[in-house]
Amino acid sequence: MNLHSIVDKFENSRNIQEKRKLIPILEKIRANGYNSSQIYASHGEDSAAIQLTPTSKDLILLTTDALLPTFIEKSPYGAGFSAIYVGIDDIFACGGTPLASTITIAYGDDNIGKKIFSGVLDATKVFKTPLIRGHTTTDSPSLAISSTIIGNTTVEHYLSAGGSNSGDFLAVVWDPDGKTSATNKNYWNTITMKSSEEFFHKRSFLSPAIDKKYITACKDISNGGILGTLFQMMQYAKLGAKIDLNILESHIISDNLQFSTEQFIFLFLTSGFLISGKNETKNELIDLVYNANMKFYEIGEVQDKNEIRLKYGENEEILLEEYF
Template sequence: MVRQIVETLRASQGIVAKADIAEVTSRLGLSQSDTIRVGDDCAAIPDGDGYLLFAVEGLINEFVAADPWFAGWCGIMVNVSDIAAMGGRAIAVVDAIWAAGDAAADPMLRGMRAAAETFAVPLVGGHTNLRNDRAQLSVAILGRAKRLLTSFDARPGDRLIAAIDLRGRYREPFSNWDSATDAPERRLRGDVEILPLIAEAGLAAAGKDISQGGIIGTAMMLAECSSVGLAIDLAAIPRPESVPLERWLRTFPSFGFILSVVPASAAGVIARFADRGIEAVDIGGVTADRAVRIGLGDDAETIWDFTRQPLMGCLHA
């Protein structure tokens, strides 16, 4: 069974698309020796006693066409999550929107406005083109962190904690798990605040927001950036009882994070999420061999070996 899961995930668009990052960074001349490291959820720019965080998301065209209101919502939400994944708090967002007229733009605009109000993040400008032949959307965000969570600081011996809000439903036909649009504003804001509080308390130094790559793809990205390996117990991953494992592993959750934590801090990190009704579980460990292995009981397979093949090409310098 694990062999089948490995083959399915390797071929999934969420993981295959990560290889595009290596091509783009090479063409742009970006390097891990630069001050701003490539491969994190945000660019972390040193600023006084902390960091400015800068990120951007482009929404998949098919998603925008099929569910424009939720695409607008997600444009804000995923950026807020990226800021939180770095241990930061959002300051403001800007958007770039293209549409074939006012009517086509309206649901995207309403979705963005609703999410911006929900997460208390101001929309402060952007770019507009309402004379395009299709709808497209991109949203950028600025935030600030006092102390970072990064993709580059997982260490062998750490425990891998997955925290996912299971109180939701799929937004069909895509594998987007929506645990946010019906939730109280106060709860959502408090949930996002868990991450900077964990960072500031020194309970973790490394983590990532679970992205289109799903929980395994996101864990692979973390491992590559930190030049480590992982051993993941698929049975331990928190998931809704009604959702098949293979689909859940390809799911993009509204609230989902992976944290690499020293063993002594694992219980404290899990408790922070549990106090807010969010499932947080130790799903495996960080290893020194630079290979990611996933397993169910005695059935285990290597899904990626970074000594043989890079994924994003974003290694720790």
């Protein structure tokens, strides 16, 4: 493994470039958009949070995602299923419970449309999120799917993606019981073969870990992989990080994984979360993670310096610096 190749892959990744392009867009929204005192959290979080009243302790959570047309074309059923799934872990990462879903779908081929809806409806059953609203275009010249997942939590139980503190450990919590997607070698599928009960059990560590303050921040690991997710988490926290790939590689070797370290850090890890937490309660957190049949891979620590630094062997390389 070569640190230069990892940095190059990171910088040239479409997913990473898209995430970096969001920064000025979000700054413009914050500066020029209308705001409300009932918005408890919004940009930068996995799920936005809205207070029912300005003083309410109850929060409604919202998260929205869209799928690439190429994915929809290759796997319309998978795209329909994923349209619901992608927002579910956003809700869990913030300490919430998914309640319902909405979806917008556009297609021109009825056969493709049937497959999309089949995936959508199967997903609502697995994730126990009824489809309550949407919009469908059946004569569209192009394919499109976007979805919104609605959830709830309380102010005390809401976990911000920007809550990391300098000195916190960084770890990946993930489900090794899966397989590589047939349509995307960088997609680790742990969802479609699981029952609803298994799916929710895998996430059962989150609620008690948040209640006991074992976790200071959390983001689900999506199409930017571990490094893309780390960039967003640290940019929002206005902190830096040092990632030791030697430690990560030792986990991969000891668990006899099919991936190299370089491959693993760029995977879309369904049932995967990047977390930061307090070192003094790390062992208690690990017990919760293992009881949920998940793996805990410590990978580094949060630092004050405005950079993300990678270490492998005795060599170090700056992945990103001065990003806020």
